[in-house]
Amino acid sequence: MKKQILALGISFIINMFCLHSFLQAQTVQVTGMTATASSQYVQGSGPENAVDGLTGTAWCSQVNATGQWLQVSLPETYTLSSIEILWGPPYTNCTVEFYNNSTLVQTYSLGSNSVGLITTPVTAPTSPVNKIKVTSDLYLGSSAVAIYEVKVFRYVTINTFDQINASFGFFTTSLGVGRTSTGSTSLALKTSAATGGYSCI
Numbered sequence: 001m002k003k004q005i006l007a008l009g010i011s012f013i014i015n016m017f018c019l020h021s022f023l024q025a026q027t028v029q030v031t032g033m034t035a036t037a038s039s040q041y042v043q044g045s046g047p048e049n050a051v052d053g054l055t056g057t058a059w060c061s062q063v064n065a066t067g068q069w070l071q072v073s074l075p076e077t078y079t080l081s082s083i084e085i086l087w088g089p090p091y092t093n094c095t096v097e098f099y100n101n102s103t104l105v106q107t108y109s110l111g112s113n114s115v116g117l118i119t120t121p122v123t124a125p126t127s128p129v130n131k132i133k134v135t136s137d138l139y140l141g142s143s144a145v146a147i148y149e150v151k152v153f154r155y156v157t158i159n160t161f162d163q164i165n166a167s168f169g170f171f172t173t174s175l176g177v178g179r180t181s182t183g184s185t186s187l188a189l190k191t192s193a194a195t196g197g198y199s200c201i
Helices: 002-023 047-052
Strands: 025-027 034-037 068-078 080-087 092-098 104-111 119-123 129-138 146-155 169-173 176-179 188-191 198-200
Touching: 047 068, 047 146, 068 146, 080 092, 080 129, 092 198, 104 119, 129 146
Parallel strands: none
Antiparallel strands: 025 146, 034 068, 068 129, 080 119, 080 146, 092 104, 092 129, 169 176, 188 198
């Protein structure tokens, strides 16, 4: 009886450990993005510079134009955690729009910034999106809108944990709890299609 209670207790602890690990939010930077824009200043200052991963290149709009925009297309539809915009000159009347195809999901107002060369964090919507549009006017004294880089971060969906080693040397199976010969724990977290939940096996 004591062994059964101990086994159940260990199984509960291991499963809670797996669930806790699964629930840890993890994010990665989105790559493979493309960009279009309302205009560009000269050849070599196109919108692709804002998503090339380099902070030494920039998209620059045409001079003395209002309502200039940069649209970033993601390779897939993602639930985002945040985005960061590295600006060149100061900007004003800036908005960031998030789209799922042609459907506007959320509009975020950045207002104005008089400093320039600043990284602006933007809160992402909770709904999945695949396009981001940044619209801005020129700040007084600036000649063009310029964005050096747009960084986009998304949540990672974790479906499995393989070979999780635990110091107490037990593993759980569908038949119960046992001990590995090496003293390590081998666990897998899988999706239950029937319940939509997760379980250690």
